[in-house]
Amino acid sequence: MAYAVTADLYDHGVPRGSVPRTARLVASVDTATNRLELDGHGFAGGDAVTFRAEGGGSLPGGLTAGVTYYALPVDEAYFQVAATSGGSAIDLTTAGSRILVIPPSPIPAALDWASALIDDMLPAHVVPLTAPYPPIVVMTCAELAAWKVLAQTGAATASLDDVTKAAQERLVLWSKGAPIRGTNAPAAASLATSAAAPRTGSAWSSYGGIR
Known part of the structure; x- marks a missing residue:
């Protein structure tokens, strides 16, 4: 489960509408096997x-424009689609022509990547x-995921090393209960934990610290 959602990512550096989902032209459709050909899909x-x-x-007969389907890869060049995730391949009754497939948004994968990195x-x-996840974890996850998405579009302005180092320093300080200050601090200053905060029980938890 990701520690942030798409809306959080847009709040931390990714302009809405800036994530491209480039449509690709399907090379062919085999109605006998219900396979669509797209090399390197x-x-x-x-x-x-x-x-x-x-x-x-x-x-192709069996598909409707704009409806979400779920990929069933056959190999690197061919795939089928199902109406539900993990479902059976849809029966393609006609081959169609000039078919464009729009790939999935990179945002869910970026959020999963950022959450695993935080772990x-x-x-x-x-x-x-x-x-509910601590706000500082949500913000850090969103910032890391935003970097990942922007890097994929060529719009990232910082290196992965710089981004992950800043995130790790922030989370380590938070997990120890130290004040979070300076360039690594999130925008909401109220999320900073206090070095004088109690380290055990519900009182420490109320400061956003880990028990």
Whole structure:
């Protein structure tokens, strides 16, 4: 389970509408096997995809424009689609023409990546965290995921090393109950933990610290 959601990511550096989802032209459709050909499609099982027809084209029988389907990879060049994640391949009754497939948004994968990174940064005895997640963890997850998405679009302005180092320093200080100050501090100063805060019981928890 990711420690942040898409809305958090947009609040931390990713402008809405800036994440491209480039449509790709399907090379062919085999109605006998219900396979669509797209060399190097890169889909994982269960990836959500949509379809539309390029000007003058038509979708294969069994598919509807704009409806979400779920990828069933056959190999690197062929895939099928299901109506539900993990479901059976849809029967494609006609081949259609000029078919465009729109890949999944990179945001969910970026949030999962950031959450796993945070688990690695925090002491082993406190992970995985349970909801509701501490605001500082949500913010850090969103910032890391925002960097990942911006890096994929070529818009990141910092290196991965710089971003992860800042995040780790912030989380280590938070997990120890030290004040969070300076360049690593999140925008909401109220999230900073107090070095004088009690370290045990509900009082320490109320400061945002880990028991």
